[in-house]
Amino acid sequence: MEFKSREExxxxxxxKLRCCVDYASKNSRFFKDTLKKCNLKADDxxxxxxxxxxPFTTKxxxxxxxxxxxxxxxxxxxxxFHASSGTTGKSTVxxxxxxxxxxxSNLMARVLATTGLTKKDSMxxxxxxxxxxxxxxxxxxxxxxxxxxxxxxxxxxxxxxEIMRDFGTTSFTSTPSxxxxxxxxxxxxxxxxxxxxxxxxxxxxxxxxxxxxxQRIEELFNINAYDNYGISELCGPGxxxxxxxxxxxHVWEDHFIMEVIDPKTGEVLGEGERGExxxxxxxxxxxxxxxYRTKDISTIYEEKCNCxxxxxxxxxxxxxxxxxxxIRGVNVFPSQIEEVILKNSAFKGHYAIIVERKGPLDxxxxxIEVTKDLFTGNLKDLIQLKDKVEEDLKSVLLVKANxxxxxxxxxxxxxxxxQRVIDKRNLEG
Ligand code: DLL
Numbered sequence: 001m002e003f004k005s006r007e008e009x010x011x012x013x014x015x016k017l018r019c020c021v022d023y024a025s026k027n028s029r030f031f032k033d034t035l036k037k038c039n040l041k042a043d044d045x046x047x048x049x050x051x052x053x054x055p056f057t058t059k060x061x062x063x064x065x066x067x068x069x070x071x072x073x074x075x076x077x078x079x080x081f082h083a084s085s086g087t088t089g090k091s092t093v094x095x096x097x098x099x100x101x102x103x104x105s106n107l108m109a110r111v112l113a114t115t116g117l118t119k120k121d122s123m124x125x126x127x128x129x130x131x132x133x134x135x136x137x138x139x140x141x142x143x144x145x146x147x148x149x150x151x152x153x154x155x156x157x158x159x160x161x162e163i164m165r166d167f168g169t170t171s172f173t174s175t176p177s178x179x180x181x182x183x184x185x186x187x188x189x190x191x192x193x194x195x196x197x198x199x200x201x202x203x204x205x206x207x208x209x210x211x212x213x214x215q216r217i218e219e220l221f222n223i224n225a226y227d228n229y230g231i232s233e234l235c236g237p238g239x240x241x242x243x244x245x246x247x248x249x250h251v252w253e254d255h256f257i258m259e260v261i262d263p264k265t266g267e268v269l270g271e272g273e274r275g276e277x278x279x280x281x282x283x284x285x286x287x288x289x290x291x292y293r294t295k296d297i298s299t300i301y302e303e304k305c306n307c308x309x310x311x312x313x314x315x316x317x318x319x320x321x322x323x324x325x326x327i328r329g330v331n332v333f334p335s336q337i338e339e340v341i342l343k344n345s346a347f348k349g350h351y352a353i354i355v356e357r358k359g360p361l362d363x364x365x366x367x368i369e370v371t372k373d374l375f376t377g378n379l380k381d382l383i384q385l386k387d388k389v390e391e392d393l394k395s396v397l398l399v400k401a402n403x404x405x406x407x408x409x410x411x412x413x414x415x416x417x418x419q420r421v422i423d424k425r426n427l428e429g
Contacts, residue, residue: 005310009253014046017282020280027072027073030061051290057290059233062092063090066090072288073286077286079098080096081093082096084131094133094233100285106144108140109141109145110241111141111228112203114250115244117145121201122148123149123203124150124152124169125150126174127153128415132416133232133235134173134236136236137230158185170198170199170201171200174204175414175416176204179217179225180217180350183221187220200223205228205230206230206416206417207417208335216342216348226242228242229314233294234281239256248314250307254311255281256280257279258277263275272302275297276296279291299315301314301315319334325421330399332399340393347368351368351411352366352421353420356424362425363402364400365401370405370406372408375405386404
């Protein structure tokens with residue numbers, strides 16, 4: 001963390017990159033094949049500009065080499081596996097040596113310290129412990145920082161809140177969608193967040209969430225809510241986090257080289273341009289990766305942050321390139337829909353986006369929950385509300401969306417990542 005200038009960081013990255021290339025060229029069968037295919041030698045990659053000589057690595061490469069094809073150490077040196085759920089294909093498996101876990105814990109400790117947590121705090125970890133990286137990632141990072149870990153895992157909503165109250169928990173981490181559900185349960189249980197709870201900080205991530213969601217979570221719990229980003233293939237959580245400025249996420253550039261590319265052409269984009277994030281981790285033993293395409297869409301901020309951290313920030317994530325819906329030829333991001341919905345105080349953050357094909361045309365329906373009082377109240381008010389949201393959505397999305405207001409509790413709650421988009425077109429073929 002003693003970097004004084006951008007030049008010093010780049011110099012450090014160049015040095016680490018040379019080590020990684022040398023290491024992978026000796027130990028990773030996958031990387032040896034890549035170099036051979038591209039007619040390259042390890043020596044050809046001397047600095048971050050040379051990185052562009054290497055091809056991207058994609059999720060498909062991981063799937064094609066399922067389960068252990070990217071392993072660069074003997075199996076006896078592997079101390080942990082994680083894996084993605086594999087709902088859209090074969091699961092992607094990631095593996096860690098003892099040193100990898102050590103570095104990951106340090107990165108996570110930094111994440112938590114950046115949000116203001118110290119060893120005086122406790123953290124309730126409301127992520128699933130298992131193949132998903134959220135639970136263990138936060139667990140080891142919090143322990144490394146000296147925070148008292150309360151490893152409740154996900155689910156059991158009322159019990160979570162009782163523990164928060166009884167233990168005087170000062171921070172928690174979960175998906176933002178589950179935080180909203182937890183917050184509503186706090187209200188239902190008539191728990192006064194100011195008097196009965198000692199929460200100060202919440203750290204949320206693993207799925208896209210906008211400023212509207214942040215405001216709602218902060219109000220529900222009377223806390224500061226921070227965004228953090230990560231992806232299993234790079235480690236899990238621990239790649240980037242917001243500082244107190246809450247204006248973009250700092251990427252640990254001494255551990256990751258980042259690029260932003262045009263997702264269609266693969267061309268590397270310049271400062272301030274929005275595109276797909278590509279990362280090269282500079283520390284991995286078990287599974288070295290080069291130029292990993294995340295499919296996540298963001299922009300790099302070049303300006304220095306007031307918080308004093310030397311590392312550049314990325315804009316909060318708008319979603320993935322493969323989340324983008326094409327409705328009647330128009331590109332629609334679910335995050336645009338969320339932004340419109342959460343601007344209206346009648347809505348609390350539970351919605352579903354349904355896309356169907358009727359005849360030759362795509363139909364977009366947004367189901368949004370309204371409170372019981374509103375739902376059973378004056379019909380004219382409901383119709384007015386529906387018309388207003390449809391109008392707002394049309395002006396942002398440039399395509400018609402039908403809004404269906406539904407009663408509180410109708411949309412299924414998720415304990416992990418929310419499944420907001422139901423695209424029935426794929427099913428209809
Ligand atoms: O979700 C790791 C993680 C756990 C991050 C807990 C933060 C907190 P995966 O399951 O591999 O890993 O999913 C990675 O989730 O490519 C993004 O599309 C999405 N994602 C993660 N963090 C954010 C975020 C974990 N802060 C995928 N904002 C990524 C938006 C996020 N999307």
